[in-house]
Amino acid sequence: MLRLDKVNKYYRVGTHSLHVLRDVDFEVADGEFVAIMGASGSGKSTLLNILGILDDYDSGEYWLGDTLIRSLSEKKAANYRNRFIGFVFQSFNLLPFKTALENVALPLYYQGISRRKRNQIAEQYLERVGLRDWADHTPSEMSGGQKQRVAIARALIGKPRLILADEPTGALDSETSRQIMDLMAEINKTGITVLVVTHDPEVAARTSRIIRLKDGKVVDAEHARDSFPQMQAQP
Amino acid sequence: MFDLDKWKEIWATLRSNRLRTFLTAFGVFWGIVMLMAMLGFGSSMNAGMRRQMKGMATNLLFCWGQTTTEAYDGLPPGREVQFDIGDVDLLRRLPEIEWLAPRHQLGGWMNPSTVAHESKSGTFTVMADTPDFKHIVAFEYEAGRFINEEDMKSARKVAVIGSAVRDQLFAPGADPIGEYVKINGVYFLVVGVTHTLRGGQMGDQDANTVFVPFSTLKTVFNFGDHVGFFALTAKPGYDGEQVEKDVREVLARHHRVSPNDKLAIGSFNMFEVFDRFSTFLFIIALMAWVVGGATLMAGVVGVSNIMLITVKERTKEIGVRKALGATPFSIISMVMKESIVLTLIAGLVGVAAGVGLMALADFALENAHNTPFGPPNISLSTVLAAVGVLVVSGALAGIMPASHAASIKPIEALRAE
Ligand SMILES: Nc1ncnc2c1ncn2[C@@H]1O[C@H](COP(=O)(O)OP(=O)(O)OP(=O)(O)O)[C@@H](O)[C@H]1O
Ligand SMILES: [Mg+2]
Numbered sequence: 001m002l003r004l005d006k007v008n009k010y011y012r013v014g015t016h017s018l019h020v021l022r023d024v025d026f027e028v029a030d031g032e033f034v035a036i037m038g039a040s041g042s043g044k045s046t047l048l049n050i051l052g053i054l055d056d057y058d059s060g061e062y063w064l065g066d067t068l069i070r071s072l073s074e075k076k077a078a079n080y081r082n083r084f085i086g087f088v089f090q091s092f093n094l095l096p097f098k099t100a101l102e103n104v105a106l107p108l109y110y111q112g113i114s115r116r117k118r119n120q121i122a123e124q125y126l127e128r129v130g131l132r133d134w135a136d137h138t139p140s141e142m143s144g145g146q147k148q149r150v151a152i153a154r155a156l157i158g159k160p161r162l163i164l165a166d167e168p169t170g171a172l173d174s175e176t177s178r179q180i181m182d183l184m185a186e187i188n189k190t191g192i193t194v195l196v197v198t199h200d201p202e203v204a205a206r207t208s209r210i211i212r213l214k215d216g217k218v219v220d221a222e223h224a225r226d227s228f229p230q231m232q233a234q235p
Numbered sequence: 236m237f238d239l240d241k242w243k244e245i246w247a248t249l250r251s252n253r254l255r256t257f258l259t260a261f262g263v264f265w266g267i268v269m270l271m272a273m274l275g276f277g278s279s280m281n282a283g284m285r286r287q288m289k290g291m292a293t294n295l296l297f298c299w300g301q302t303t304t305e306a307y308d309g310l311p312p313g314r315e316v317q318f319d320i321g322d323v324d325l326l327r328r329l330p331e332i333e334w335l336a337p338r339h340q341l342g343g344w345m346n347p348s349t350v351a352h353e354s355k356s357g358t359f360t361v362m363a364d365t366p367d368f369k370h371i372v373a374f375e376y377e378a379g380r381f382i383n384e385e386d387m388k389s390a391r392k393v394a395v396i397g398s399a400v401r402d403q404l405f406a407p408g409a410d411p412i413g414e415y416v417k418i419n420g421v422y423f424l425v426v427g428v429t430h431t432l433r434g435g436q437m438g439d440q441d442a443n444t445v446f447v448p449f450s451t452l453k454t455v456f457n458f459g460d461h462v463g464f465f466a467l468t469a470k471p472g473y474d475g476e477q478v479e480k481d482v483r484e485v486l487a488r489h490h491r492v493s494p495n496d497k498l499a500i501g502s503f504n505m506f507e508v509f510d511r512f513s514t515f516l517f518i519i520a521l522m523a524w525v526v527g528g529a530t531l532m533a534g535v536v537g538v539s540n541i542m543l544i545t546v547k548e549r550t551k552e553i554g555v556r557k558a559l560g561a562t563p564f565s566i567i568s569m570v571m572k573e574s575i576v577l578t579l580i581a582g583l584v585g586v587a588a589g590v591g592l593m594a595l596a597d598f599a600l601e602n603a604h605n606t607p608f609g610p611p612n613i614s615l616s617t618v619l620a621a622v623g624v625l626v627v628s629g630a631l632a633g634i635m636p637a638s639h640a641a642s643i644k645p646i647e648a649l650r651a652e
Contacts, residue, residue, distance in 0.1 A: 054558060055646040074641075075562045081645075082560020093555045093649070097251030110560040158560065 001162065001193050002051065003027045007060035009046055009216075020046050021057065022216040028195065030161075033188040035204035036197045038213035044197045045166055047213065051195065052085055052164045053077045064162075082110050086155030086192075088165035092147040094139040100126060100150045101135040107158040125153040129183060145176035152183055156192075163187060165196045169203055181206045249573060252545065259541040260581030262534030263628070267582045267621060270527025271589030275596060275611040277519035282609025283600075284512055290373040290432030292334075292468045295505035296479055298486065299344075299464035307493035316490050316499050318462040325485050326465065331473040332482075334370040339363040339452055339463035341419065350396075350445055351417040352404035359400050360444045361418055363452035363463075371466050372433070374441070377401075379412045379427030386426075386448040392455065394418065395427035399442035416445070421455055423447060475506025528624070535578065535628040542574050542636035553640050554648025563641040570640050574633030575626055582625035586618055 009021035020043045049055040062069045094103045108118035129149035169177035188194045212220040300316030341361035342348045348361045415422045431441035469478040492499040597610040
């Protein structure tokens, strides 16, 4: 699915530069469900942004499928984001003036699909996250959990092979977090590779593998566990 | 470009920012209203002028005899120049003359004569004219006709009276045709009542004029072969000043006037009046486009500025769109279209307001015959040109904000709050 080979990333702030990712090396196979953990400032978001082709890196190689992702044209990058990757953000990032349905349908707009068609498809995806009746509501009328479901539906609508979620439960209470992670697990079961950045061990426990970062270095990229021990442990 | 779907997308964003949309739109609105008001002003003056001149040939020249100021060909200065019928044949040889009308006023130039019908009488201008005069000033007829060739040949004692003459000499509702009017004690049969097309003073003048056949004036009132003055029109394509010069030359030679004696023959050239007026109108129109255009440009700069601010405010949104697959082109096209739509809508509202203003002016000026302003008329092509200018302006206004929006890096945009 994807492979990082000695990836380095610096932030230049004024005169000095900050070495945020140091020789990051790991591989994620197709269909994996991976958590990325680490202290605040360890470089998790930076890493995820590079994986999502939202940001550049300074050295090393990032392979997405068979493609080396390096200084792509904005147009190509946009195309990858549109068709290959789905994003879920901590702060949802829904467009406030659009309804849930329109938010979900937006990626299809950039595929040139007609409004009617994409609304039809968006309805199916809203149904899938259990928000069929909320199609005509704007984000301000929805709870955090509902907003995140809308965001997940939006991430899924382009039929991506990879979902990147940066602290998707960071703004939610524990019960809602659990529901969102149920949804993530369900998505993963359909064969989509899912990477979740999180601070929350309970969230991480739902995944099949944890990559730990410390000061921009991968300290642990344990191999895939069998599957969902926590879930099996529950009655 | 005409994908309804994309326009809905744009409409949604414009509606989501009502206040700034309104403020931005106002500058453009004002610009186009100014532009139209100024164009309307020019057109109103044009209409006013045309109203005064309606029915009148515009390539018109008048020529009359005065008094010589130079000795010439053995004749002393101070001699009165008197045109006559012989001049008619000479002038007709000039190829540039289209219509030639020898005229004479009974009683002399600017001297009205007494005209009576039964117990009523009044003083009116009595003009002796040939049938061709109708080509120089066209009238409509409330009844009857103008002087014709038969009248001329037989020197009939017939009269064509103006509407004010009819009103003064006849009872309301009475038909003057077939009645007789007495002009300086001689009875004339009324054969026509004119209705002038001209406005203002000239229109009043027409209404108070009585026309009689040129030949009749000669036989009845002993005018001999005299011609008071000539009214003539030039064929299209001839230079007005040249025509005037040629006519004066012919008359000067025939009446043994020095070619240098400018005062011996008087002439008045309507070409120049119209030319000068056309130039004036052109300058007004030019000013309208310059001033209106500048106001519009100020509006456009406003749109550009606010769009730029808006793009900055919407950095986060643009980041989200990019994360979801928006290409730089789609972002550019989004901002450009917003700019164009905004400009166009504001502009069209301005056009509508302008048209309303015109309608108001039209209403106010339609019957105000004594002002130099007539009902304004802005042509569809002018309105379409203005709309074209708006689209281009909107596009210009969008270029900077759009390229800024496209250049925002997605990660920086997402980080923005
Ligand atoms: N745009 C930037 N410019 C400069 N420094 C940055 C920038 N973004 C992040 N950093 C720094 O890079 C380091 C890694 O940041 P990053 O956001 O990747 O951490 P994180 O692991 O996601 O932290 P958190 O858990 O708090 O979200 C931090 O020290 C941060 O201050
Ligand atoms: Mg982070």
